[in-house]
Amino acid sequence: MPRAKFQTMTEQMFYILLCLHTECCGIDIMQKVDNLTEGCVKVGPGTLYNLLEQFSDAGMIRETKAEGRRRSYILTEKGKAWLDSEYRRLCTQVADYLKFFPKEEVR
Amino acid sequence: MRNIKRRLPLIPLYDHTTMEKQLEHMAESGWMLDRITNCFWQYRRIEPKKIHFTVTYYLNASVFDPTPSEGEQSFQAYCAEAGWHVAATSAKLQIFYNEQEFPVPIETDSVLQVQTIHKAVKFTYLLPYFLLIGNNFYLFHVLLSRFRETPIEFLASIKLITVFFNAILIFLFCFNGIFGYYFWYYKAKKSAKREGIFVETHSLYRLSNLFIGLALLNYILLSLFSCSRSLGILILLFSCLLIVMIFVLITVINLLKRKQVDTATNLSIYILLTVVLSFSIPFVISSFLSHATNHHWFEREPVKTYEYAGDTWNIYHDTLPLTIEDLEEVDYPDYSYECNVEETVFLTHSSYRQMAKLNDRGIPNLKYSSTDFKMPFLYHFCLQSIFKDTEETALSSDWAPHFKKVNPSLWEADAAYQKYYGKDPSPRYLLCYPDRLVTISLDEPPTLAQMSVIGEKLTGIK
Numbered sequence: 001m002p003r004a005k006f007q008t009m010t011e012q013m014f015y016i017l018l019c020l021h022t023e024c025c026g027i028d029i030m031q032k033v034d035n036l037t038e039g040c041v042k043v044g045p046g047t048l049y050n051l052l053e054q055f056s057d058a059g060m061i062r063e064t065k066a067e068g069r070r071r072s073y074i075l076t077e078k079g080k081a082w083l084d085s086e087y088r089r090l091c092t093q094v095a096d097y098l099k100f101f102p103k104e105e106v107r
Numbered sequence: 108m109r110n111i112k113r114r115l116p117l118i119p120l121y122d123h124t125t126m127e128k129q130l131e132h133m134a135e136s137g138w139m140l141d142r143i144t145n146c147f148w149q150y151r152r153i154e155p156k157k158i159h160f161t162v163t164y165y166l167n168a169s170v171f172d173p174t175p176s177e178g179e180q181s182f183q184a185y186c187a188e189a190g191w192h193v194a195a196t197s198a199k200l201q202i203f204y205n206e207q208e209f210p211v212p213i214e215t216d217s218v219l220q221v222q223t224i225h226k227a228v229k230f231t232y233l234l235p236y237f238l239l240i241g242n243n244f245y246l247f248h249v250l251l252s253r254f255r256e257t258p259i260e261f262l263a264s265i266k267l268i269t270v271f272f273n274a275i276l277i278f279l280f281c282f283n284g285i286f287g288y289y290f291w292y293y294k295a296k297k298s299a300k301r302e303g304i305f306v307e308t309h310s311l312y313r314l315s316n317l318f319i320g321l322a323l324l325n326y327i328l329l330s331l332f333s334c335s336r337s338l339g340i341l342i343l344l345f346s347c348l349l350i351v352m353i354f355v356l357i358t359v360i361n362l363l364k365r366k367q368v369d370t371a372t373n374l375s376i377y378i379l380l381t382v383v384l385s386f387s388i389p390f391v392i393s394s395f396l397s398h399a400t401n402h403h404w405f406e407r408e409p410v411k412t413y414e415y416a417g418d419t420w421n422i423y424h425d426t427l428p429l430t431i432e433d434l435e436e437v438d439y440p441d442y443s444y445e446c447n448v449e450e451t452v453f454l455t456h457s458s459y460r461q462m463a464k465l466n467d468r469g470i471p472n473l474k475y476s477s478t479d480f481k482m483p484f485l486y487h488f489c490l491q492s493i494f495k496d497t498e499e500t501a502l503s504s505d506w507a508p509h510f511k512k513v514n515p516s517l518w519e520a521d522a523a524y525q526k527y528y529g530k531d532p533s534p535r536y537l538l539c540y541p542d543r544l545v546t547i548s549l550d551e552p553p554t555l556a557q558m559s560v561i562g563e564k565l566t567g568i569k
Contacts, residue, residue: 010303012216027188030211044215045185046163051216051225069177069184 009086012043016051017083020075023064026052055079112138113147117316120200120232121288123162124307130160130194130202131551139204143197143355159205161191161213164227170198173364173371199227217299224308225292233288240281246274258492259478259544260486263456264448269329269388273322280318287311302362319327341399345392352384369503413441427459429564431473434557439470475547477565486542493537493544510537517555519562520545540566 009017015033024032026048033043036058052073055061060079075083118125129142135157138150168175175183175196182201183193189211191203192351204212214220218542250271254261261267287310295306330339330346359380363373409421425446429436445460456478463470480486494510510524517523522539525532534549545565553561 010216010218027185030185030189042211042215044211044213045189045191046182046213046223047216047219049182049185050219069181071181 009082011041012047013051014083014086015041016048017055017060017075017079020061020073020079023072023073025070027070028029064080108152110152111141111151112152114150115146116143116148118312119229119284119288119310121291121316122308122310122312123224124309125312126162126184126202127160130204131158134158134160134204140194140202143195143200143202145361148195156206159207160204161205162193163201163203163213164199164223165196166226167369168196168199168201169374171360171364171370171377172198173367173369180295188224189213202211205517209299214305217295217303217305220305221292221299225392228288232496236281236284240278240285243274243278243281245279246270247278249487250274258485259454259456262453262489263451263478265449265451266329267555268451268453269325273325273352274327276318276322280315282321283311283315283318287315341396348392356384381415413466420465422464426566427461429459429473429475429561433478433560433564434473434553435471437471439467441467448454452481453485468532471550473547473549475545475565478487478544480542483542486544490539490544492498504530515564517558519559519566532545536563538565 008068012033015036016029019029019032029052030045030048032044033041052061056063056073057079059076060082061073062076064074066072118129133150134153135155137153137155139153139158140160140392141149141151143149165179168179172179179196179201186193186203190205190207191210191213192205194202194204196202211247214223239547244496250261250267253267261436291306291308295308298304298306326346327343330342356377360373360377363376366565368376406421410424412419413422414420420440420443420445423445424446427444427446430444431442441464443460443462443464445462446457447459448455448457450456456476458476459474461473463472478489506529508526508528511527511532513523513525513536515523518536518538520538520540524537524539526535526537527533532552534552536547538545538547543566547561547565
């Protein structure tokens with residue numbers, strides 16, 4: 001089933017929004033995501049730039065300051081709500097998984 | 108040893124995978140992309156090394172921007188943070204290089220990547236192709252109509268056949284460009300959404316370049332060898348004029364950019380200049396050609412000329428296989444004997460005219476044509492077309508033109524037809540010989556003796 005824009009979240013979208021729970025410079029997000037996921041999730045600069053533009057246009061984040069080309073952003077209430085719904089979706093999936101594979105079996 | 112190399116940008120805008128591979132190959136050969144001009148990609152010499160290239164698109168950039176916008180500079184700063192440096196840019200097209208062994212790619216979301224490419228090429232790549240193919244369909248329609256109406260004249264004209272062949276080449280060029288893109292786009296969109304994998308681009312650009320190259324060569328050969336020499340050279344000169352005008356347009360845009368004129372003003376001047384040139388150049392060319400045609404500049408040299416009704420008329424003394432003198436006694440020294448032969452791979456069409464001066468009335472005239480078919484199926488097709496044409500042009504039953512069979516043996520023909528207008532016979536005949544069709548138009552119906560002479564002379568045409 002094709003994914004509509006912002007209907008389901010990719011890993012990259014998730015971690016970008018997570019990094020913006022506090023004010024953060026856009027350029028720094030690449031390294032932050034890499035550190036947070038220990039290199040499992042990579043966000044390319046082109047993808048990051050485009051997603052920040054789209055999140056900003058959709059009201060998920062807002063720009064807090066601009067120092068030359070270094071722009072900082074922070075999550076908005078709308079962005080937080082979307083992140084929350086994604087968290088609940090992931091928790092539901094985890095719960096469904098644990099019905100068949102109880103915690104003690106997870107290695 | 109030269110330190111600069113220039114290459115034509117022959118790869119389609121969306122085919123960034125091929126561009127990247129070519130750039131990487133050039134870097135390994137010791138050439139680094141330096142800048143992109145309106146006509147060339149310019150390379151400078153470097154130490155041969157392995158460099159990664161990425162071709163991406165910044166959608167908010169415009170060819171009319173005097174300098175990179177704030178947004179474009181931000182985009183480039185983001186890429187620089189990951190080790191990607193700008194090699195060259197051209198409006199939306201952004202080319203980066205990275206000397207790290209395993210750099211993080213600029214694009215890591217395949218869905219977003221496919222969307223960005225599609226937005227980048229919609230107006231700059233696809234729209235011109237659609238406009239060209241639409242124009243081509245109209246040209247096909249005009250040519251096919253012409254073929255249906257006058258198939259003999261069409262098949263005898265090297266110019267029309269060349270234009271038709273060129274139209275096919277241009278259609279193939281456009282089809283390859285459009286189909287190639289959409290074939291990749293729908294495959295890439297599906298793969299990105301279902302599997303998160305980016306499908307590399309791969310265009311058949313060499314095939315496209317072959318089609319357009321053949322069309323250009325055709326056009327040049329037609330101009331040089333198939334038109335009269337003076338007309339052909341004039342067509343080429345005017346083509347050069349068009350190229351110069353395009354060059355002027357590009358130079359004006361670049362000059363305005365160097366003077367830091369803002370995007371909106373630059374775009375407005377470009378549109379104004381394009382509109383002015385689009386109307387004025389064709390007007391100048393068509394006015395000149397019209398004037399040249401009216402003054403017979405492209406016609407061959409006549410033996411002599413005369414004036415009638417304010418115009419100059421030519422007199423020729425070509426050799427005709429059949430003349431009025433063969434049919435009757437006539438004492439008139441000022442006849443023009445004109446022969447025009449057109450030959451293609453399909454047929455040879457010869458038209459002959461023996462005409463008195465327009466101001467000398469009561470002098471008999473003679474017009475006839477002979478078409479020799481090199482392909483038998485064309486003979487029957489063209490013959491049926493002549494009959495069909497007379498049926499379709501009938502407006503009323505009173506004077507509807509049509510052909511009636513007459514005795515062919517008198518003409519030494521396989522079949523013969525006389526043209527009627529309603530019930531009135533005319534001195535116009537259609538004669539069918541093996542692989543040859545002859546039309547003849549006399550002033551009066553011929554006698555039996557004249558028919559025999561006509562048949563003998565026209566079967567002997569080589």
